[in-house]
Amino acid sequence: xxxxxxxxVSFTFNGAAYEGVPGQSIAAxxxxxxxxxxxATRFHKEPRLVFCGIGVCFDCVVVxxxxxxxxxxxxxxxxxxxIVSSK
Amino acid sequence: xxxxxxxxxxxxxxxxTAAESNEQVVVIDSAPRPGGQYWRxxxxxxxxxxxxxxxxxxxxxxNEKIIYISGAQIWSAVHTENGITLNYLAAGIESSITAExxxxxxxxxxxxIPFTGWERPGVxxxxxxxxxxxxxxVIAGQRIxxxxxxxxxxxxxxxxxxxxADVAGIIEAHSPLRWLKSPLALLLxxxxxxxxxxxxxxxxxxxxxxxxxxxxxxxxxxSATIAKIDTELRIKKKESxxxxxxxxxxxxxxxxxxxxxxxGCKQVVDRDGTVIFAVDGDxxxxxxxxxxxxxxxxxxxxxxxxxxGHIAALSAHxxxxxxRLRFARYRSQKFATALQVSYPVGNGWQGWIxxxxxxxxxxxxxxxxxxxxxxxxxxxDARTSKLFTRAGMGMCQGRICSRNVSExxxxxxxxxxxxxxRIGYSNRPIAAPISLGALADGIK
Numbered sequence: 001x002x003x004x005x006x007x008x009v010s011f012t013f014n015g016a017a018y019e020g021v022p023g024q025s026i027a028a029x030x031x032x033x034x035x036x037x038x039x040a041t042r043f044h045k046e047p048r049l050v051f052c053g054i055g056v057c058f059d060c061v062v063v064x065x066x067x068x069x070x071x072x073x074x075x076x077x078x079x080x081x082x083i084v085s086s087k
Numbered sequence: 088x089x090x091x092x093x094x095x096x097x098x099x100x101x102x103x104t105a106a107e108s109n110e111q112v113v114v115i116d117s118a119p120r121p122g123g124q125y126w127r128x129x130x131x132x133x134x135x136x137x138x139x140x141x142x143x144x145x146x147x148x149x150n151e152k153i154i155y156i157s158g159a160q161i162w163s164a165v166h167t168e169n170g171i172t173l174n175y176l177a178a179g180i181e182s183s184i185t186a187e188x189x190x191x192x193x194x195x196x197x198x199x200i201p202f203t204g205w206e207r208p209g210v211x212x213x214x215x216x217x218x219x220x221x222x223x224x225v226i227a228g229q230r231i232x233x234x235x236x237x238x239x240x241x242x243x244x245x246x247x248x249x250x251x252a253d254v255a256g257i258i259e260a261h262s263p264l265r266w267l268k269s270p271l272a273l274l275l276x277x278x279x280x281x282x283x284x285x286x287x288x289x290x291x292x293x294x295x296x297x298x299x300x301x302x303x304x305x306x307x308x309x310s311a312t313i314a315k316i317d318t319e320l321r322i323k324k325k326e327s328x329x330x331x332x333x334x335x336x337x338x339x340x341x342x343x344x345x346x347x348x349x350x351g352c353k354q355v356v357d358r359d360g361t362v363i364f365a366v367d368g369d370x371x372x373x374x375x376x377x378x379x380x381x382x383x384x385x386x387x388x389x390x391x392x393x394x395x396g397h398i399a400a401l402s403a404h405x406x407x408x409x410x411r412l413r414f415a416r417y418r419s420q421k422f423a424t425a426l427q428v429s430y431p432v433g434n435g436w437q438g439w440i441x442x443x444x445x446x447x448x449x450x451x452x453x454x455x456x457x458x459x460x461x462x463x464x465x466x467x468d469a470r471t472s473k474l475f476t477r478a479g480m481g482m483c484q485g486r487i488c489s490r491n492v493s494e495x496x497x498x499x500x501x502x503x504x505x506x507x508x509r510i511g512y513s514n515r516p517i518a519a520p521i522s523l524g525a526l527a528d529g530i531k
Binding site: 021023024025027028029031032036037041042043044046047048049050051052053054055056057058059061067069073074076 | 118199210211214216218482483486487
């Protein structure tokens with residue numbers, strides 16, 4: 001699905017390995033690899049992806065290297081990032 | 088020192104103009120790269136006049152009088168002895184800066200309206216689809232349906248199609264004939280007609296299907312249900328299903344008024360119910376030494392934002408505003424008014440949603456729960472309903488749902504949302520979530 005070429009940044013999401021392009025957000029890199037669920041909601045366990053895409057709605061929050069509530073649409077991927085879904 | 092908050096068109100125009108005098112200029116922006124939501128750094132996506140951002144970006148990077156702080160989320164602002172102190176969080180560290188003068192250019196985000204299935208993965212705002220494409224080179228899905236209302240749907244659809252996306256169509260809620268209500272705005276803005284022709288040619292080139300007077304009223308994850316609607320957005324007739332895995336739905340824009348609100352700048356309710364700042368002809372807010380430019384003074388697009396940014400910076404330096412700029416702003420404002428007349432967002436959407444659909448996405452509060460807070464717990468305003476249901480109390484601080492919750496409560500209680508309530512739900516005492524740890528460890 002990615003319109004660009006060259007995958008240079010390696011990272012993991014919920015333990016699985018992914019690659020992305022430098023400068024891409026976590027959400028963009030995962031969506032380019034076909035991921036359709038960044039987290040499940042607290043109460044009803046509904047899958048959520050990106051909604052506003054610009055850091056307003058907090059729908060896409062993930063845990064990045066142990067730091068919770070990071071907006072996947074804003075935070076750029078870095079080499080060896082360990083990303084897990086928010087609980 | 089003059090601090091400019093926001094590096095979108097208004098903030099960048101203000102920065103470039105402000106840097107022409109000897110005062111130190113600081114630009115603080117929440118994004119990692121400049122451009123705001125409209126201009127995305129280094130974007131090669133096809134679009135009308137998409138290259139004019141270059142001179143503003145180079146001023147920001149190269150002009151020695153401009154200090155550019157990116158990736159900084161301002162979470163609070165206070166009036167202090169030496170001016171206005173802005174507290175911000177950047178890379179997890181809390182810092183602050185004090186400026187004698189501030190220009191707020193905080194922009195806006197897409198207004199979202201709920202429909203059955205809008206919480207499913209794949210439903211997003213056109214701004215999200217645009218940001219993924221222009222900012223990150225990613226096409227949001229396999230087959231994308233663009234819906235909602237307003238001219239912003241066109242560049243989003245065309246940009247996606249040009250990048251090779253399968254665009255399932257553009258479903259516009261209103262008829263283009265509504266533009267006939269605003270002949271003066273069209274006459275004063277011939278460049279807008281040229282821009283429209285540009286997009287119509289692209290729509291023809293990419294064979295995009297455009298439907299009017301229609302909306303997406305539900306999504307099951309694989310296909311969208313389209314209905315014919317009236318001008319209040321009430322369903323007239325369910326029509327068809329369109330297969331898609333992404334729906335980009337946008338209903339105009341909501342300005343970010345939080346920081347100005349914290350600093351006490353006077354707000355008013357625009358004719359379409361949007362809360363904006365009251366500014367004078369020199370973009371001065373009601374508070375001394377604070378100017379406001381761009382969407383936060385009324386949704387008007389990038390052209391108007393650029394003009395207002397220039398005017399705000401000239402005024403901040405005590406310089407005369409050229410008549411040419413005042414006239415340019417006047418005609419862009421006429422166009423902005425015409426947009427409100429052509430693309431109104433009525434309350435008919437309340438008839439699209441099922442009882443179990445979420446209205447508050449953060450706290451997962453359904454329409455049924457909000458209605459029950461009125462019928463069973465006697466909530467008679469959104470604030471009371473919020474205390475019962477938690478709608479609007481999640482991490483987005485009510486930015487996505489609070490207007491919709493207020494409209495639902497007003498319908499349930501046969502009232503109109505008051506101006507005081509609109510201003511109330513648009514403001515929040517802390518501008519962004521901050522952890523107590525960051526607050527305690529912060530560098531002051």
